Amino acid sequence: MLKFLRDADWTKREGLAQLTRALGPENLRWVGGAVRDGLLGVPVHDVDGATTLLPAAVIAACARAGIRTAPTGIAHGTVTATLADGPVEITTLRRDVATDGRRATVAFASDWCEDAARRDFTINALYAHPETLEIADYFGGLADLAAGRVRFIGEARARIAEDHLRILRYYRFQTRFGADCDAQAEDACAELAHTLKGLSRERVCAELLALLGLPDPHATIARMRERGVLPVILPEACPPHIAALGRLIAAEAAQGIVPDAVRRLAALLPPSPEVAEAVAARLRLSKSQRARLVAAAERGAGDAADPAGLAYRLTPAVAIDRLLLIGADAARLKGWEPPLFPLKGGQIVARGITAGPHVARILQAIESRWIAEGFPGSERIAQMLEEELAGSGD
Known part of the structure; x- marks a missing residue:
């Protein structure tokens, strides 16, 4: 695995060079997902920075350089800089003072390794110098990335105890990057699965939908149920529904239809509007997500009789959901626009x-x-x- 980010297009953004000049290259590092994905050649949208400067100093330095900032997470040391080519979150180096599984009390730090030690996985604790683009790797993240290995920094149980959401994050990252499962991590996730009950429903929902939106999460979802993790957050998903998810993913791929997390959530539930309503309320889905989940739950074999009519009455998105979920052909509805009824x-x-x-x-x-x-x-x-x-x- 390369130790430099020189081929990553996102590093050439002029706004990042402006920010580097404002804060000083020795005070700033690019960190996290942008570095990880840049090394893999994956498109990068959001860039995060870590700095030795305190938030007030970041704001002052940006102001002198004509860069607008907003204190988007000032309590935890995060300032967002508005640049011509996109916003960048800049966070002062931190160390955990206390954690309770849901939130952490942090103190500012000045050591890059100390900041890295509080991150979840080794592949997310890679820091890139903003000018040389050399990677600082404190916990073997480069080797893990090359091997397709998602590994907690330190002991898995201890890291999950700090933030219970890391259970779901582990499964999401393992699905996206992992070639093999980490036995220690899997055991820790199973042992501490019950702690997910203490998290906010919004955080759980965001992670679950992010996992379901990945290209093929079927094997992971099946493993989560086998290990007792999925029943904690989605007890309705029994083996026949997990099998239905596998069929849906295959149908999406065969028909060239873009994966959709809410559609896949519907596959994990029985075709019952009442169940869909209950799950939507429990996961705190948005109004539009709830409506789509309930509409998908109302599917029936008769939907395949007139796909275009179904799309006209319910919208193409809902019709595609229902057709795919019953194993019917939805490809003809891709890009289809319902005609306007011409009679007034x-x-x-x-x-x-x-x-x-x-x-x-x-x-x-x-x-x-x-x-x-x-x-x-x-x-x-x-x-x-x-x-x-x-x-x-x-």
Whole structure:
């Protein structure tokens, strides 16, 4: 594994050079995901920096350089610098003073290794010099990254006891980067799985959806259930549902449909709107996520009879979810835009029908026929209108 980031495109951003000049290259290091993904050649969006400077000094130095900042996490030493090519979070070096599994009390530090020691995995504790781009690796993260190994810094149980969310983070990172499972980590996650109950539902939900959104989390989800981790956060997911997730992932790949975390969550649940509502409430899903999960739970074999009509009534996204979940072909709906119903109530009123419920009934009847016939053009709509008017006796 290279010890330099010279081929990573993100390091060439002009905003990062401006920030480096403002803070001083010896006071700043790029750290975490950007370094890790840059070494792997994976696209990088967010860049984080670590600094020996205190937050007030970071703000002052940026102000002198004309860089706007916001104290986005000032209590924990984080300042966000707004640069032309994207924001950068800059955090003063820290060490943990006390932890309770949910949050940590930190103190500022001046030693890079001390800051690295409080991070979760070795592959996330890699620091890059902003000018030379040389990597500082304090815990063997480069070797782990090369080997596809996700390993806790220090003893796994102790690190999980500091922050229980690391259980879910381990499974997510292992799915994304790990070639093999770490037996010590897996045992620790299983032993401490019950501690996930003490975390905020929002944090648990964010990690679960991030895991489900990865290319193929099926084996990981199955292992989480076997080890007793998944039942703590999603007891509804039993073996048949995990098998359904595997089929869904295969169908997404076969039909060229972009993976979706909420769709995959639906696969892990029975097709029951009541269960979907309960899970959405427990995980604190957003309003739009809840609606999509419930709509997916209302799926049935009849959905495959008219995919386009289903997409027109429920939106293409919901129709794709339901078709994939019942094992039907959803590929034809990729990029499909529902047509606009061309008939308006005023056109019916113009034919002598009094505005009101009767007009609405005629509109609904014609729209239903229009959908069933595959959205024909205006000439056929005109014929339908004549037929409905004749049938209504008006």
